[in-house]
Amino acid sequence: MKEKILDKSAEMFITLGFKSVTMDDIALSLGISKKTIYQHFKNKGDLVDSAVFHLSESICEGIDYICEVSNNPIEELFHIKKFVSDYLKDEKSSPHFQLKKYYPGTYNRLLRKQFEMMQDCVTENIKKGIKCGMFRKEVGIDFVSRIYFSGMIGIKDEDIFPPDIFSQSDLKSKYLEYHIRAIATEKGIEVLKEFINENKD
Template sequence: MKEKILEKATDLFLNLGFKSVTMDDLANEMGISKKTIYTHFDNKTKLIEASTTHLLHCIALGIDHICALEKNPIAELYEIKKFVMLHLKDEKSSPQYQLQKYYPAVYGVMRDKQFELMEDCVLDNIKRGMEQGIYRENLNKDFVARIYFSGVTSIKDQKLFPINKFPIATLMDEYLEYHLRGIVTPKGRKILNAIINSNQE
């Protein structure tokens, strides 16, 4: 039952937002009593902590699977972006913004975990791209990995990028292209252009 509650809660939080969903909503949605939820989770904050950990774990597994396919590093980043977008439900309800505003401690922990997860993956991606001659050989890997993470986090700030002006899917595409154009070699640019063109068909 605990797993079912966690999965349903994560789904509701992502679709409606962390602040918007109440324990009553969750109980009604599942057809169970609030008491049953409190048997497994002491309060809403504990449920949100478990939910964000669960979500990050699912995303980490998916990213590991994509990395294990050993595609070329540019294609790999596009696959990861597609996978993460699918998991985050397009973020219509701005769950990250709600989490940051109403549950800052949980948000801080999640952001640190997110960075750890992303740093290894992005560093490995950059290293392989340099070895394959599709990323420039003079890159400062740590700087590029951190600036990439910083950008991915910042574009979710709705004060900077209001959704009515910057739909999240378009924003993610544009940011990824912006990132890659700064680090590719002429050989990498051909691969990047081919991916962008095929995505537009």
């Protein structure tokens, strides 16, 4: 039952927002009593924290799988972007903003976990790109992996990128292209152009 509560809660928080969803809403959607939820979680804050890291773990597993089966570092980045966007419903409810505002402790812990995970992922991606000649050998891997993370967090800032002007999906695609062009060789640029042309809507 705990797993079901986590799955449903995470889905509702992402779709409707962390602030909007109540314990009553979750209980009703699962057809259980609120008391059942409290048998597993102390309060809403505890449930939010558990659901966020449950979701994060699932996303990390998916990303690890994509990295394992991918031979093309440029396509890998776009596949990860699509996987995360689909998983988070393209973040239409601004979960990042709501989590930061209403559950700052959970947000800060998640940010540290995301940094560690993304730095490992991007570091391996860059090494893979250098090995196959798509990324430049002189790229400062540690610097680029940190800049990449900083940028991915930055494009979620709704004051800088208002959601009525910029969609998260479009922002991520533009940022990915920006990142790849900054570190790619001529071969990498051609692979990028080819991938973008083949995947136009």
